Amino acid sequence: MSKKEHDVSRRQFLNYTLMGVGGFMAAGIMSPLVRFAVDPLLKGKEGAKMVPVMDVKDITNEPQNKKFTVKKVDGWHKFDEQQIAYIFKKKNGDILALSPICTHLGCTVAWNDDPSHPNQFHCPCHGGRYTKTGINIPGTPPPAPLGVYKTQVKDGKLYLGEVISRGGS
Amino acid sequence: MLQRIYDWVDERLDITPLWRDVADHEVPEHVNPAYHFSAFVYCFGGLTFFTIVIQILSGMFLTMYYVPDINNAWDSVYYLQNQVAYGVIVRGMHHWGASVTIVMVFLHTLRVFFTGAYKKPRELNWIVGVLLFFVILGLGFTGYLLPWDMKALFATKVGLQIAASFPFIGDWIKLLLQGSDIVGAQTLARFFAIHVFFLPAALMGLLAAHFLMIRRQGISGPL
Numbered sequence: 001m002s003k004k005e006h007d008v009s010r011r012q013f014l015n016y017t018l019m020g021v022g023g024f025m026a027a028g029i030m031s032p033l034v035r036f037a038v039d040p041l042l043k044g045k046e047g048a049k050m051v052p053v054m055d056v057k058d059i060t061n062e063p064q065n066k067k068f069t070v071k072k073v074d075g076w077h078k079f080d081e082q083q084i085a086y087i088f089k090k091k092n093g094d095i096l097a098l099s100p101i102c103t104h105l106g107c108t109v110a111w112n113d114d115p116s117h118p119n120q121f122h123c124p125c126h127g128g129r130y131t132k133t134g135i136n137i138p139g140t141p142p143p144a145p146l147g148v149y150k151t152q153v154k155d156g157k158l159y160l161g162e163v164i165s166r167g168g169s
Numbered sequence: 170m171l172q173r174i175y176d177w178v179d180e181r182l183d184i185t186p187l188w189r190d191v192a193d194h195e196v197p198e199h200v201n202p203a204y205h206f207s208a209f210v211y212c213f214g215g216l217t218f219f220t221i222v223i224q225i226l227s228g229m230f231l232t233m234y235y236v237p238d239i240n241n242a243w244d245s246v247y248y249l250q251n252q253v254a255y256g257v258i259v260r261g262m263h264h265w266g267a268s269v270t271i272v273m274v275f276l277h278t279l280r281v282f283f284t285g286a287y288k289k290p291r292e293l294n295w296i297v298g299v300l301l302f303f304v305i306l307g308l309g310f311t312g313y314l315l316p317w318d319m320k321a322l323f324a325t326k327v328g329l330q331i332a333a334s335f336p337f338i339g340d341w342i343k344l345l346l347q348g349s350d351i352v353g354a355q356t357l358a359r360f361f362a363i364h365v366f367f368l369p370a371a372l373m374g375l376l377a378a379h380f381l382m383i384r385r386q387g388i389s390g391p392l
Contacts, residue, residue, distance in 0.1 A: 029223060032255040032262070033230045039253045075234070075252075076244035 046073075048150075048162035053085065056156050059095060063088040063111045063132065068160065085149050085160055086111055086121070090133065097149035098134045099163045104141040121146065134166075143167075194384065199391035210284075211388070213277035218376070220270040224308075225369065227262040235315070237361035239354045242317035267309055274305055286389040294382040301375045304368055311364035317357060325352050325360075 008016075053068045063086040072081045085097040100109045100121070107125040114122040114129070120137070121130040129137045134146035150161035179185055198204045200211040234249035234256075236242055249256045278298065281287055287295035314325045329352065333343035348355035 029226065029262075032258040033226060036230055036249075036253060036255045036259045037233055039255075042254065076236075076241060076248035 050150075050152050050159035050161045052157045053097075053160050054087065054158050056095070056153055056158050059087055059089050059158065061089050061091075063098070065100075065111065083160075084108070087158065088132075095151050095153070095158060096133060097151050097158070097160055099147040099149060101147065101163075102128050102142055103136065103144040103146065104128045109146070195387070197388060197391070200388055210276075210280045213273055213280050217270065217273040217277050220266055220273055221305075221372070221376070223262060224266050224270055227259055227266060228365070230259055231263055232365065237315065237357055239317065239357055242315065242357060246316045263312075267312060270305060271309060274302055278302065284389065284392060288389075291382070291386055291389065294379060294386070297375055297379050297382065301372065301379060304372050304375060308364060308368050308372070311360040311368065314352075314357060314360045315364065322352060325356070 136142040144167040
């Protein structure tokens with residue numbers, strides 16, 4: 001190997017040193033700032049707490065509209081959010097708790113309030129309809145079934161957790 | 170790779186003269202610490218600018234979480250400091266950096282004063298420098314209120330009383346700054362606006378003038 005290939009000119013050496021030191025300082029300043037800014041991406045998602053909603057013995061085969069409040073934490077803002085569930089027993093006895101948020105554009109659907117389509121969930125905004133188990137009826141706007149609440153039965157009470165999406169947005 | 174990107178842009182926009190104008194300038198022997206170590210005092214101006222850059226960066230990031238409202242300001246600061254990763258460091262950079270900036274401005278002023286660098290033809294740059302000093306003090310004063318804790322509140326009350334002692338128009342100045350009869354919701358909103366929009370805008374304009382003048386006039390000669 002010739003000596004020439006290893007030669008680094010004074011100018012190059014100073015350039016590399018200055019860029020290295022400058023880059024190190026810039027990284028030292030920027031890394032805490034960037035980590036600070038991207039914190040929401042890296043914070044683990046906390047699952048919703050299970051909330052008691054009604055007595056299991058009161059659950060019928062007919063969907064009942066139940067309102068309940070969930071404690072929410074949004075950064076420094078803590079608040080109570082009211083949520084709605086349509087709760088009923090399926091034919092096989094399983095409890096189903098449906099979220100009434102229409103999967104089309106997010107309006108609130110109601111049970112059995114459209115005389116021309118009895119025993120269906122009906123959305124007042126664009127006429128979206130769902131079967132009793134929340135399956136969207138083809139030919140109406142909703143692209144996916146209604147979401148279902150996570151359910152749990154404890155000491156004769158029905159507890160509801162977060163809404164699990166069944167496809168769609 | 171970088172060189173090729175640079176060449177591609179330079180071929181089209183001829184950017185070399187632009188940055189040459191900024192980067193290529195004479196550094197006289199008497200301000201170069203490599204020759205005379207005591208020349209480090211000539212670094213104070215650049216170091217002040219460096220701390221200002223840190224203040225601007227850390228401040229920008231703090232506003233991602235901070236809310237200038239009496240109900241939320243303290244809670245948002247508490248949240249960003251205790252729940253957000255590196256919150257202590259980012260807030261610490263801004264908190265301690267504020268003091269360091271004022272110390273550096275002061276040292277820079279002392280250097281300019283004792284080397285007589287303010288004399289003709291550089292009087293205008295001295296004046297701009299004094300204005301910069303006031304803007305930076307204003308940034309310190311308005312920023313102090315923003316965490317909205319007891320220290321912030323009472324320090325601001327004292328500061329506003331000092332402003333109110335100004336002859337003839339003192340009460341008027343106080344009301345203008347306070348925006349209300351008390352140090353409260355409107356004061357906080359006002360101080361936030363001044364701290365984040367008005368004074369930084371003034372700061373950048375004055376800094377540009379400061380730097381243009383020093384480039385035009387060059388560094389003052391040795392003692």
